[in-house]
Amino acid sequence: MVEISEALAGRSYAFGSFELVPDRQLLLRNGVPVRLGGRALDILTVLVEHAGEVVGKRDLIARVWPDTFVEEGNLKVNMNALRRALDAGDGNLTCIATVVGRGYRFVLPVTVSTPPEAGDVPPLRRDNNLPTATTRIIGRSDAIEAVKRDLAEVRLVSIVGAGGIGKTTLALAIANQVVGERRDGVWLVDLAALTDPDLVPNAIAAAIGLAVHSANMLAALCDALRGKSMLILVDSCEHVIEGVATCVDRLLAETAEVTILATSREPLRVRGERVRRLPGLAVPADASSISAREALVYPAIELFVDRASEARPDFELRDVEAPMIATLCRQLDGLALAIELAATRVDGLGVAGLLDQISDRFRLLENRRGGPERHRTLLATIDWSYDLLGQAERLIMLRLAVFAAGFDLEAAVTVVGDNRVPRSAVVQGLADLVSKSLLSAEIADDGMHYRLLDSMRAYAMEKLSGSGELNEMRRRHIGHCIAWLAEAKYDAERLPRNMWLARYSGRIDDVRSALAWAFTDQAAASLAVRLTVAAIPFGKQVSLIEECRTAVETALQDRFAPHRSERDDLILNLALGATLLHSRGPLAEVKASLTRALRLADDLADTDLQLECLRGLSEYELWTGDSRAAIAVANSIRSLEVKGEKAAAGDADAQTGSALSWLGALGAARHRLEGIVHRPVLGDPRGESDRFQFDQRLTATGALATVMWLQGYADQAVETAKRQLRDAEASHYAVSLCCALLHGSLIIAMYVRDYAAAARHLERGLAHASTHGLSIWRNMGFCAGGRLTLYTGQPFDLASYREALAEIRKGGFRMRYPNYLTNYGEALARAGDVAGGLAAIDEAIALCRENGQVVGIPEILRIKGNVIRFEEPSRVEGAAECYREAIQLARRDHALGWELRSAISLVKLARQLGGDNDAEAMLETAYGRFTEGFGTGDLRRARALIETRRGN
Structure with a gap:
């Protein structure tokens, strides 16, 4: 204890919310004792005694360590601990100023008074040498409780983990929480500076204040601690691991109430040791769209924000920065030291700049003040571990x-x-x-x-x-x-x-x-x-x-x-x-x-790969909207001999069935598609198949669902689409899932007018396409979703839709392009450009007829009829002609789904004009041919119209 001048002896000194009583080695904050190391208290006493004056570094060292040679680094470490304790007490209040080149000055006003009576303050026992805990512990509450339970059950617990992961911070937090529970105290033994394993007993003795001098220090230490009840925190054991293990093993054997808490990068491997491995702080697995509020649930991000706020007081986590910080913390493996080091650079680089340069982490994450020398940079942290390894x-x-x-x-x-x-x-x-x-x-x-x-x-x-x-x-x-x-x-x-x-x-x-x-x-x-x-x-x-x-x-x-x-x-x-x-x-x-x-x-006569090439070419032609060319390529597959046998029909049926459906041959299409969907699943022995191509069964299942709905089997269509989606999910292939969501489940949900389900499939499909960078699928999904927007009366973004439509056309995709163009035409008409809308719809019809993809024409004609009615009521006859032609074409192709829709539109128009028995008969005839799907949207509408007429 530093010697107090006679004039000031027996006094107390008040400043801010603190009160210092040097005679009793007592520092109070708002009347509550503050635990602070003895040397730090001595430094504070000297500075308070000379408040307002500059006290040189040499003078401080001479007063605080009068009989010991110490390096200036010791003064800095204790000064940092003292400042943390004082600044934490009064927020941003600075108590001690550094006078560059000279020393330190206590800058707060000090009031000298008589110290409080002994009974006025809680007793402060010198039962530990722990540093003041001023840093908030983040994300380690479970680990703290687990280690505390361990310490109640066993006498040796080792916290093991990578350098910089937070072992010492965790151990100190635990030690601070159990102060007062051990009769003879809680003591920190920092082995960082120790180089000789044989001196471990000496370090422990010095830390707990034992003046033991013996040629056999381990034996003397065991004798001194026999009968004592204490917790010894042995920190940073890895570089003297053998010496620590020997000492700890002996102490546990020869004492009954001494408990050891160790931190190390490897276990001590001592009998009775319980090892707690410390993982990195939790980070989100997917950071792409995380909000600030969601991000702060994760300890790694909370730590980053906490430390960044210390470096830059005005720092706040914003939604736009949350994904970047989450990515950064994940790249740093949740290592507490690395995250803290990174956070200190936010002030100079900003979050985006820090993330951009994090790959050069060893240059960036440096100059951390305070703490052991080996922790001042991430590079030093890893160097510390590497230097301890053997050559192998x-x-x-x-x-x-x-x-x-x-x-x-x-x-x-x-x-x-x-x-x-x-x-x-x-x-x-x-x-x-x-x-x-x-x-x-x-x-x-x-x-x-x-x-x-x-x-x-x-x-x-x-x-x-x-x-x-x-x-x-x-x-x-x-x-x-x-x-x-x-x-x-x-x-x-x-x-x-x-x-x-x-x-x-x-x-x-x-x-x-x-x-x-x-x-x-x-x-x-x-x-x-x-x-x-x-x-x-x-x-x-x-x-x-x-x-x-x-x-x-x-x-x-x-x-x-x-x-x-x-x-x-x-x-x-x-x-x-x-x-x-x-x-x-x-x-x-x-x-x-x-x-x-x-x-x-x-040239190589490799029929396996010939088959794959032809599949790809057939699929290509189908996507361009040339169904006849797709069928021609598929027919080439049938002439192949694979391993001495004709190629299986199913190798061609997926594309052939889809192509036939677009051509309006629904019965033939269904026959082909069901042949592949319902055939037994056999393992494919050809090891090089499915090289980024659709699963033939999945393709056929989606096409079959559409054919079923068109033929009037809505319930079967819904179940088939569900099957396709399940199979696509099980395949874990991004393209298959996009196809099932955007060309399967979404389309069928809109056909049956289940708009809630359609919205879910659309949202999921667009997100999935974006995640996997499938731009063509994202554009197709967006354009298919245009029909849902029209159905539900939501605002239609014409500019964005026009861009997506142009990208699809540029990419050569014509298979569904007329449908997307029809959506655009109707949206234009609703926005007031009826002429432009009709022109777009007429272009869609022409494209369908040009390529022979006639199956969708009835619905496009029905929509055209609706758009004609937007222009002027006098043109209702033109609308009726569209509806009648649609019904005629649907009947030709046995597309009962389209027939019913057009009949509904025709009846609604006819009733506005006074009624039409032929139209009513068309609706009842179409409705009467259905055997299922009566709970779906179109059938409910048709039934309501029929019952209304009968009721009259």
């Missing part, structure tokens, strides 16, 4: 950096192992790195999986780049990826879908990383082509349509031509055509790629 562990850690995702033991052995690092060393090295919290491990269904945290991987990659081994490790990694992609392709045919995804979907980043490097290194050009071809089936399984398309286009560049075989060219062109079709629409490039692939398949 270092080599393994660096080589593991080529894995961008999780990996198992065999993968690590394949890539990392060699003569320098045999299998046994890899096995032991993984265990050691997990133990030291540099590598995460979790048990999966197929065994143990490992992963380097992103920050650790970035650090290791930088060192690997400087080691001269990077290229060799990359090549090994690519070879490993090619091998497991072949395994994944095989497993896709035999494993349940959810099991396959659990096993392989987490490896996407490995494929991305391997491709990115292979394409930039000319020496790896051959590997790049092999990897691209191997990744195509995997890309389809995990819906990486755009990424696969980009990779395929790159592999098809001239510079890779010497490294491609004829078969490679075939597969790459086939994949390019399919991915372009499903992401951009039926562009001319699609047909060129598929035609080139078919020619190569013919």
Whole structure:
């Protein structure tokens, strides 16, 4: 305790909300004792004694440490603790100012008075040496309670986790909460500066205030603590782990009421140890549309905001910044230290700037004040761990950096192992790195999986780049990826879908990383082509349509031509055509790629791939609206012999059935479609099928639902659409789900006038298309939703609709384009441009007739009749002609759904004009042919009209 001047002895000193009583080593805030280290209290006493004066650093050190040589850093650490305690008490009030180059000055007015009587304040026992807890603990309440329960049940608890994850913060929070529960106190032993494991007993003795001097310090410490009841917090054990383990094991054996709480990057492995591994702070899995209020539920984001507010007092989390901060926290693996370091840079960079530059995290996240030296930068934190590794562990850690995702033991052995690092060393090295919290491990269904945290991987990659081994490790990694992609392709045919995804979907980043490097290194050009071809089936399984398309286009560049075989060219062109079709629409490039692939398949006499090429070309023609050309290509499939046998009819029936339905041949279409939908599900032995193409059964199911509704089987249509959606969801393929939502469930829901369900399917479909970058599907969904907007009377965004319509036309998609154009025409008419609307509708009818896609003409004519009535009542006869022609065409094609709709419109118009028995008869005749669907919208309307007439 610092010596108080005689003039000031026996006094108390008041400033702000505080009162200092030096004689009693007591600091009060609003009458409540404040726990503060003894040295910090001594510093405060000296400054208060000379309030308003500058006290030099050397003078302070001489007063506070009169008989001990200490570095200036000790003064800074204690000064920081003192300032935190004082500033926390009075908000933003600054009590101590730094006078640069000279020292410190206590700046608040000080009132000197007689100290309170002993009975006026709570007693403050010197039963701990914990620093003042001024930092709010975020997101660790469950962990705190769990460790406290552990401490009540066992005598050694180790909090284990990666550097910077918050172990010390958590341990100090727990220790502060249990102060007063142990008769002989709670004591912090910070081992950070200790370099000799044999001095661990000395450090513990010094921390708890034991003046023990012995040649056998461990034995003396055990003797001194025998009979004591205390909690000892041993912090930062990893670098002297053996010394800590020996000391703790002995203490637990020779004392009865001493409890140890340790923090380390690996367990102590002492008898009776209970290990609590500390994970990163929780972050949202999907940050794309999170709001500020939703984001603050996650501790990682709450911590970021809390620390950013300290750095910039006016900082507030806004909705626009919430997704960016969520992404940043996820990239930092929820590491508390990394998040805190990042938050301190918000003031200079802003949230967007910080996120843009976070990849250069080691340069950005620096200069953190306070705390152990090793925690001042993220780089220093990882350096601290790396420097403690053995040579083999270092080599393994660096080589593991080529894995961008999780990996198992065999993968690590394949890539990392060699003569320098045999299998046994890899096995032991993984265990050691997990133990030291540099590598995460979790048990999966197929065994143990490992992963380097992103920050650790970035650090290791930088060192690997400087080691001269990077290229060799990359090549090994690519070879490993090619091998497991072949395994994944095989497993896709035999494993349940959810099991396959659990096993392989987490490896996407490995494929991305391997491709990115292979394409930039000319020496790896051959590997790049092999990897691209191997990744195509995997890309389809995990819906990486755009990424696969980009990779395929790159592999098809001239510079890779010497490294491609004829078969490679075939597969790459086939994949390019399919991915372009499903992401951009039926562009001319699609047909060129598929035609080139078919020619190569013919040259190689590969009937499996000939079949795939013809499927793709048939689908292309169908999308362009040329149903006859689609049927012609499909017929070519029937002439193929696959493995000595004629191609199965189902290989052509999906596109043929759809094409026939557009041509108005509903009965023939249904026959073809039901043949594929209801045939038994058999495993497809052709391992290279379904390369970014629709599942034939899903395609047929959606088309069948539409045919059923058109024929008057509304209930069956609804159930069939539901089946398609279920199957598409189970497929986990983005394009199939878009098709089921936007070309299946949405359309059928609107046909039966279930507008609530239609809205749900539309919203989900648009979101799904946007998520997967399927622009053609997003535009198609938006235009299909235009009909729902018209049905429900919502505002119609003509400008946005016009843009989407232009994109669809530009993409060559004509199959449903007349329907979308009709929606636009009606919207124009409702907006007052009746002439423009009718022109658009007439163009839609002409397009249908030009391509022979006549099945939709009755509905377009009905809508035209409605639009004619918008113009002037005198033209009602023109509207009636449209309705009658629609009924006639619907009857020709046996499209009972369209016939009923047009009959309803005709009856409504006729009744406005005084009635028409022929129109009434048409409605009753159409209604009478229905056998189901009586709860759907059109049938309810028809029944109401019929009953109204009969009631009259």
